[in-house]
Structures are given as C-alpha cells and as structure tokens.
Amino acid sequence: MATATQPAPTKTQTELSRRMLREMLLIRRFEEKAAEAYALGKIGGFCHLYIGQEAVAVGSSAALGPEDYVICSYREHGQALVRGIPAGAVMAELFGKATGCSKGKGGSMHLFDAGRRFMGGHGIVGGHIPLAAGIGFAIKYRGGSEVCVCYFGEAAVNIGAFHEALNMASVWKLPVIYVCENNRYGMGTAFERVAAVTDVVEHACSYDLAAEVVNGMEARAVYDATKRAVERARTGGHPTLLEVRTYRFMGHSMSDPLHGVYRTKDEVEEQKKRDPITQLAHQMMAEKAIDQAGVDAIDADVKAEVDAAVKFADESPDPSPEELYTHVLAD
C-alpha cells in the first residue's frame, strides 16, 4: 500500500475513509458482542461471524446507492449493517425476537430488509447466486439502472449453481456484480485441496465476464474495484466477477475451532497483522486525516451503538405463538 506517497486526499476522500472506518468498526464491535451473546445462549443455531472480512462489505457497499440490491450467503451480518439495517434489528434477529429484521423467524443466516433492498441471508452454498442473476434480470426487464451485488465464499465456486448463473448473467448482460470473498477456507477445507484452479478469477474467462482480483484487506481497493464494476453494470449492464482476497479471523461458525488441523495458529496470527481496520486507520493517520483520539472517538461511538442494539434485542419480545403459522402463504 502506497497511499501515503500519493497526493493528499480530497475532502470527499477523507469523508469516505472516515465512513468506511466507522462501518468496519461497527461490524467488528457488533460481531464481538454477537459472540458474547452466543456464549450466553442468547443466540442459537449457526452464527457465522464476519471479523477479518469487514473491508469487503464496507468497501463494496460504499460504491453503491440506496437503490441498489445486495444479496449474500449466511455470512451476512456485515453486509446487513452497512446496507443500513439498524444494529438493533440485526441483533434482535440473531436473538430471534419479534423486532428482528426477519421478525425472529429467519435468524443469523436469513437477515432480510425489503425496504433497503437487502435480499438476504441464504443458507445453501451457491443457492443465492442464481437469485442475484434473477434480480439483475428484473432490473433489466424494467429498464432500471440499479445493480445487484452478490457476495459468496470461494468454496461456492465448486458448486454447479455458480456456473449456471454466471453463464446466464453474461449471456443476458445482467447488471450483476459477483463478489467472491476468497478467505481461503470453506469450513475446514483449504481451497487448494478442492479446487483445480485456485484463482477464482479464472472462471471469468469461461463466461466472458469483466474481472478483477482485489486486496480484500484494503477497504479502499475494494471500493475502487467495485466502483469500476458498478460503472460497467449501470451502463450496458456488463456483469463482473470480483475475486476479493480476504481472511476469516474467527472459526467458520461459533461452534467451529479458530484453528487446528486445517490451519495453524501462526497463520491466523500472521493474517491478523493485515487487519483491515488498523490498516485503514494507519493510512488515514499517515494522511493526517485522523488521529488516535479520533479513532477512539469513533470506536466509543460504535460501541455505544452496539450496546444499545444488544439492549434493544434483550428487551424485545419473542414473536407471539401464532407467528408459527403466519407467512406460510401470502394472500
């Protein structure tokens, strides 16, 4: 990273950086609290934390407008927060409360917000990749200028749905941006053990997609690459495959080990030195865009926001018993 040697950032660049720093901190603190709550049994089932990957959701979302669509896998707490779902509504969903963004019926893997065009939260690996193409199809069908960003892990590249969807997205020139969060592992399996070619971006050739490999620990790099992809999608609707190289600092899910047979403690420690939050903070300090006190202030601010979210979730009611039978069918 050489931003320091670049010309001093403009005011808007600095504002963007501050915003991204705050959003990454919000996600980090939110996830830390979620881990606590899980340990206390307030959250159940699977809970896939985003710690380490914050720059991906934050950098890419910053390149989007409120009218754009976002769809994710089950590892979507970060995206839900940066797309503007109140931390309280997200935490309440993890707690299974009636005030949750899916009314407590979806849970950690199924966060949704129709108003904010946050399309989930899907649990079957690869299953939402065709859905993203369908959203892109609807945008094009209506002649809209929105785009749909679809996040998934590198392990999803090995499943058929990924290929079927990318081919159709390209044949029909749909305004979709496929963001592969390559954190190098699918649960306990290193990608190179199950993929003949480990450069995910290679697959773009098979489908004539625009493509870039992006440093996923650099929020700014993710922002820039996504901005270019959004440009292509809005004008002419050319789809893009972004391979964003990142790393998961926690276990796959709350119940899974942080390291062990599949990756070493040293590797994790080494990777943590690339923490996207400290990196951006240091860049901004080097640019005199912020000082440690400023960072601390933001941190205190988001901590308060997260504490309020936990309080809100704690105090919110469970769905009423009848909710078991509602929303099975629409009128």
Place this chain on the structure above:
Amino acid sequence: MATATQPAPTKTQTELSRRMLREMLLIRRFEEKAAEAYALGKIGGFCHLYIGQEAVAVGSSAALGPEDYVICSYREHGQALVRGIPAGAVMAELFGKATGCSKGKGGSMHLFDAGRRFMGGHGIVGGHIPLAAGIGFAIKYRGGSEVCVCYFGEAAVNIGAFHEALNMASVWKLPVIYVCENNRYGMGTAFERVAAVTDVVEHACSYDLAAEVVNGMEARAVYDATKRAVERARTGGHPTLLEVRTYRFMGHSMSDPLHGVYRTKDEVEEQKKRDPITQLAHQMMAEKAIDQAGVDAIDADVKAEVDAAVKFADESPDPSPEELYTHVLAD
C-alpha cells in the same frame, strides 16, 4: 485435410482406416434402419440418431482397448455399436425385446453392456458426467491402467454437473477423457444463443485440464487426439477435455424437425458436404488404400449385418410380464 500430400500410409494405418470406414458405415446403416423401424412403430419413445457424428465415436473408440470404459448420453447408438455390442442386441433394445442389451427395459436412451464396459446410455443432460469421474475414481482406486471416455453434447456444458465433475476429475487426477460432441445445437437451440463463450475448450482452463479442439468430421483427427489423451490418462492419469466439432444431420430426436426455425435447410445441406464417411472414403481412395468397389463391398457387408439385426430384433420375444417386477432390487 492434407493426408494426400503426406507419405503413403503404412499397412496398419490402412487397416485402421478400413476399420473406421466400416464402423462408420455400420452406424450409418443401422441408424437409417432404426429410423425406418421407428416410422413403422417398432421403436417407441425418444430415439436420437447419430447420423453425421459417426467419426466421433469411431475415431475415439479406435484409440481405446477392450478394457477401457465408455459412458454416454442418450445419443449413444453409435458408441454402443463401435464398442462391440452386436447390432442385433442394440436393435432388439430399441424394439424393447428381451434379447436387447438392456433386456428391453432400457430402450434407446439406456443401452448398457457390463461385459464390454459400456456404461450407458443416460437420459438426464449432464447426469453421466460425474458418473464418468466415478468410474475414473474406481480405476485409480484399484491402480488400474484403464481409462474412461465420456461423451456428451455441447449443451451439457451449461449445466452444473459438468463443472462439479470436471473440477473433481482434475483435483484427483482421474483417468477420464471428456469428449464434448459439439454439434452446435441442443434440440432447437444454437449454442451461441445460450453460452457466453462458445469455445467449449475454454472451460479446460478453469479446471487445469489438457484440451484440444478436434475436427469431428475427420475420423483420423479424432483418433489422433484421443490417442494423445489416452496416453496422458494411462500414464499419470491426467484428464482431458476434447471439444470435437461435429454436426447432426437429422432432427434432435425422431419426432423433431430436421431443420426449420432453428437452422436452415441450406446450412444442413452445406454441412452434409463434410460427411465423415465420404471424406474418409475419398482420403483412402486418394491413398489408393481402397477403391469404390471396395467401399461398396463394405457397405453391402454392413447392410447385411444391419438387416440381420432387424430380423433378430423382430423375431425376438418381448420380456415376460414378470420382468416388470424384476431388477428393482438386487439380492
């Protein structure tokens, strides 16, 4: 094609050419009779003819030994014949007779011969592509030196199973040769209308497979390419993807039009000039390896074989009624 300018063929080359010419003629005459029998109602259901694509099955099979495995889609009459299933047993299967190679229970789409390692005959597009990898897995598991050749159409490249299987075949270095018979259409759909990239061979890059594009109207070219692929598979078990460019001279299935909205009569006529049988015959004549009388003699010979097959099928009995309930479960 420039064989004429090459040194005179060796005796074995000539023998190979004669064998391939005979096998292509056998398939051609067999399919013509099958079409007749279908019109007479002796064959029911779907019946996908191989006319025009003979050089693919014949050229590739010539590079295999009897111990090697072959697995196909529903368009497999040609492969069944070149792998040595008696024409009578194949025709009887199309007629649904007890003497058929699947006892009359499989039909045109499900020809099998365990003894000859002919693994079918499968009706779900792409469904047999993972099966081929499984057969390759078993070969490697046992430390054998056989190979498995898997034939499928270009339209199958758009379905997920193709990608899942090729990735695993490559990761595990399985002795499988994937032969994509690119006849440019899936039923009434031109490949370029549904594939973002029409060079099937491109997909080899995504899976680190050896690959070649082959002229599928040239039995010798198919033979040479397959021989190289077999070499790679037997030693080291490196899988290959062959894109064999060919053309279907008939409708998709007996009930489908030869041409119409999806392709023009002229296109079909133009393609028929590349008839793989006449091409090989002319090459051999140019090489003085055969004369017209010789070709006619072979033709008469295979016609007799096919007539005998029809007679055998006609005179064979239906399966007994109890056969409805047999082979549901093995002991």
Place this chain on the structure above:
Amino acid sequence: MPTLTYRDALNQALREEMQRDPDVFLMGEEVGVYQGAYKVSRGLLEEFGPQRVVDTPIAELGFAGIGVGAAMAGLRPVIEFMTWNFAVLALDQIVNSAAKMLYMTGGQFRMPIVFRGPNGAALQLSSQHSQAWESWLAHIPGLKVVAPATPADAKGLLKSAIRDNNPVIVLEGEMLYNTKGEVPDGELVVPIGKADLKREGSDVTLICHSKTVTVALKAAETLAADRIAAEVLDLRSLRPLDEAAILGSVSKTNRCVVVEEGWPHAGIGAQVVDLIQRDAFDSLDAPVLRVTQADTPMPYNKALERAAKASPEKVVAAARRVLYLD
C-alpha cells in the same frame, strides 16, 4: 362453447395473463424460437418478444433460481420445465428458496412464481423420463400444487396460478396436451383448492386427478354396466386438498378408491386415505384402496409399461373389492 386442446388452453392462459400484466414473463428451455418442446408457448415469442419469452440454457437449477430472484424483485415469472423429470435438479430452488422465502423473511418477500411443465409418464420414455412428482411437491409447506385434467381446468388453473402471490406448481401431462375439451369464452379463472365432481354416484367414490381422471371415468362406465354407480371426484388441487369435497363424497358412498399416477409408497393418495380414515372413519364400510403405478421404475418395453400404469381394469377391480363383490 369453443373446443380447445389442453395445449392451446394453456397457451391462451399464458397469452391472456401476459397481455393483462406486463410483469408476467415465461422462461425455460425451447420456449421461444422453438415454440416450446411441446408447443405450449407457440406464438408467444412473436407476440411478446425475447425479453418476456426467454430461452434458457439447459440449467434447471440456475433458471429456477433466476425466476425466484426475479419474483423477489417484483416480477411474476412463469418457469417452464421441459418435463418435471428435469425439475428434480431444481428442487433446491423450489423448496429452499421459493417455498420458504415468505416465511423466513418474516413476510417481507412474496413469491409470485409459477413452475410448470409435463409431469409423469408419456409413452415408452423409460425410467428416467416417466416420473410423477405429485407427492414430493405436495409435501412442501409454502407451495400450492395443481394438476388439471381438462383443457378448461388447464386454462383456469394456470391463470389462477399466475395471479397467485405464492409459488404454484402446475403439473401438466404430455399425454394430455392433445386432448380436446370445451373451454368457456372469456375470463376463466378456476380457484385453487377446489375439487371437481366429474360424475355423480352413490355406491363408491373414485378419487383421481390429472391423467387418472380419464382412467376413473372409464372405470365408472364399466362399473355402471354392472349397475354400480361410481362417483368420480377430480381433485384438481393437491395442495391444498379440497377436504370438504372428499369427505362429502365418501360420507355419501361409504366406499372409496384413490387413483394416482405415481408410486404407491408415501404417494399423494396415502394422504387422501389418511384424511378419509381420520375424518370419515365412521362412514367407511370398507378400507380405502389405492391404484397407483407399479412400485418399480418405468420399463421401456410397451407391454411392461402398460402393465405398470394405473388402468380402468385395476380401478374396477379395486372398486369391486371395496364393494365386497370379489
């Protein structure tokens, strides 16, 4: 009343609904240029253009999911499967995405999508191409499942399915496409969840749907010759079932035979039997019997295939048994 084929009735339904609502589009293999593998979509590409009549690659899982995504974004997709045999590849999207979307989003995303195509056996298509998926699909909460037997019901139920705000499975029949029947002019909407009494009778109820309606009606004819008055009830909808109609008929006849095209073990007929024995227990004078496909994969041979399928003879035999005549 004009007479139409089942195929043209479906075609009319698609055309009328696409004219009525610009958000309705048709997607599937060969639906456009080729005019449909079974010509159900004939002329639609010409009338509505390639954006609303979309030819897909062979990628059932993928385009089913694209339909679901489009429905999330507010369109009303009609996804055609060339046959339901191939839809098995798309079940994850039908079950995990379409059927559960409204529920797991806490009611935020309706799923106005139709999945349609021919279901069950045709003639000599062998094991992999002759499967009836009624019971699998009807098993899933969040779906509605209909199986029209006549051209009028084909048109009316498909129109209802397209207007429904839930995922609706429409099971057609390759062997039905050419069958003719009267179809009332103008707006025809058949409500989902209502069975149709095809023939009145007092001695035994024959419950059927889709292709087995003709089978049951033929059986009723034969029985009538022996002065047995069979009532024939066409379910039309398999989820929800018209429980009132089923129970009403059985409590009148006290005897029942359930006919279905699929396999016996946990077939949809078993659910009908479960309902009857539970809620009409005291009115049953005999156990309910079922006529189904043989519990085997479908053989290719013509005679074996015929023997595997439900037939009027088998229905007559079952009816006579519940009447304790044999």
Place this chain on the structure above:
Amino acid sequence: MPTLTYRDALNQALREEMQRDPDVFLMGEEVGVYQGAYKVSRGLLEEFGPQRVVDTPIAELGFAGIGVGAAMAGLRPVIEFMTWNFAVLALDQIVNSAAKMLYMTGGQFRMPIVFRGPNGAALQLSSQHSQAWESWLAHIPGLKVVAPATPADAKGLLKSAIRDNNPVIVLEGEMLYNTKGEVPDGELVVPIGKADLKREGSDVTLICHSKTVTVALKAAETLAADRIAAEVLDLRSLRPLDEAAILGSVSKTNRCVVVEEGWPHAGIGAQVVDLIQRDAFDSLDAPVLRVTQADTPMPYNKALERAAKASPEKVVAAARRVLYLD
C-alpha cells in the same frame, strides 16, 4: 455391554466395514482432515488414508454421481452428506442414477452404495437447515431407507447398508449423535426391514422412528401414569416397512398414533396409516392419528421451533383421543 454414543457407533461401523472390505470408501465434505462436520469419521483418514477417506468440494450433485460411477465400476462407496438438506441438490443422482440403475440396465449393474448423513431439525437452524426427507426418499422404488434411533441400531443398520447390494439411504440425526446406548460387542448387523418393539402395551400403539422414538417413549411414560399401556414400535426401516410388525401390534391394541419428524402432507406416516386402515381395518376401534412437524417451514425462534416439533405432549393428546378419553 459397552456404552457408546450414536456418533461412535457409526464410526465403529464405518471402521469395521472398511477393515473388512477394501472396496468400501467414504467420501464427502470435511470427512477427512476435519474429521467430519459432526466427527462421525474421526480417525478414519489416519487409519485408511486419503484414497479411502475423501474430502470433496462443495458439490453434492457431483460427488453423489461420482459415488454412483464408482459403484458401477464395482466399489462400495459410502457418500456422506453434511446434512440431508444439502442432498436435495443431489437427488437427481440418487433417484435417476442410483435407484434406477439396476432396473434400466436389465439387471447388469448393481448399485452397492450408501448415502448417509443427519436428517431433520437440530436446534434453531431455521428454515433451510431443518428438513426431514423420509417421505421423499421412501417414495422411490430401487432405494432402501433406514432411520436408526439408537447407537446399536445406528451401528447395525449402517453395517447392513454398506453390505447391501442396493442403494441404501441412512438417515441419522444431529441431535442423536451425542446420545448414548449399549452396543453389543463384536459383529453387529441389524437386518434392514425389521421394526423394533421398544415397549409392550395393550391399549394403543405408538409408531415412530429416529428422533421420535424418544418422544414416543416419553409419551408412553406419561400415559402409563394414567394406567394407559402404550406399545412403542420403532420402524427403523422406512422402505421397506415391516408391515407384519405394524399390523401385528395394531391388531392387538386396535388403536394407533403415528409419530414422525417431517411435514404431514404426504409424509411417511400417511403410508403407515394407509397400510393399517387397509390391512387392519376390522381391528381398528378408532381412526389412526398422526403427530408430525407443523405444516410450516421451520422458524428460527426457539419457542416457535419447539412448538413446531412433535412432542410427547402432542403424542399423549393424540393417544388419549384415539382412546376416546378426550
């Protein structure tokens, strides 16, 4: 007799069969290096090596098909699905390739393959991860389907499944893996197709399998307190069903409740009811009632999830109703 967890009983079965027959191998996601998502395959990679304990990409359809191909070539694959929810993606290979292979080849290719993994709901895994597929799988001719409830049955049925020359579906349970039970030493093979009488009683038969066995046994306890003697029959095998055992018990008690984990509509319980009302009609003193999951997708919220599942309370209530006590 040594006491083992259900997980370790399965692990023993795999180890013993892999020791016994070199053609047996295990393939699936995380089965090797990670020792199994639920640790069922712990230690097997170390003992048998990467060729026989094979970690796969996330490609259910693909590796299920690879298993089928390997079985065609004479191996005896054990395919592990991390859960059966994901196996929905592989149904085409299970149904169209594995189940029909012997039949459509006229008996030439046996299919000695096992598809196994946890089925049904665990705790708060929400809609897409809490599905019980009994009735779908048992619907298919050419398959055998077992659902062991105890460690001993888990071991004995998995061993039988691996030795069987047909595709066998083994439905395990995430909530069962930690449960303990006595497992006889040495060679233990439980025949497929035989139910197990878990508790004798004369007043009402409670039919169950897998996780619902504990539910039924708890209900039987409660009923006993009211001097109601419930007989508890664990089906163990869902295809084939042990019809003799079912009919034998019901013709003794004349009353029956069928408990299952899955959804009601065309669930496996409907088939059990169909059998009973058909072949034990005259011995039934009341309709057979069923206790199933609520006919909804599974909600995430803990209380709603509990309310959705079959419970001893619901079984007791149903039993009292068939006894006309409420």
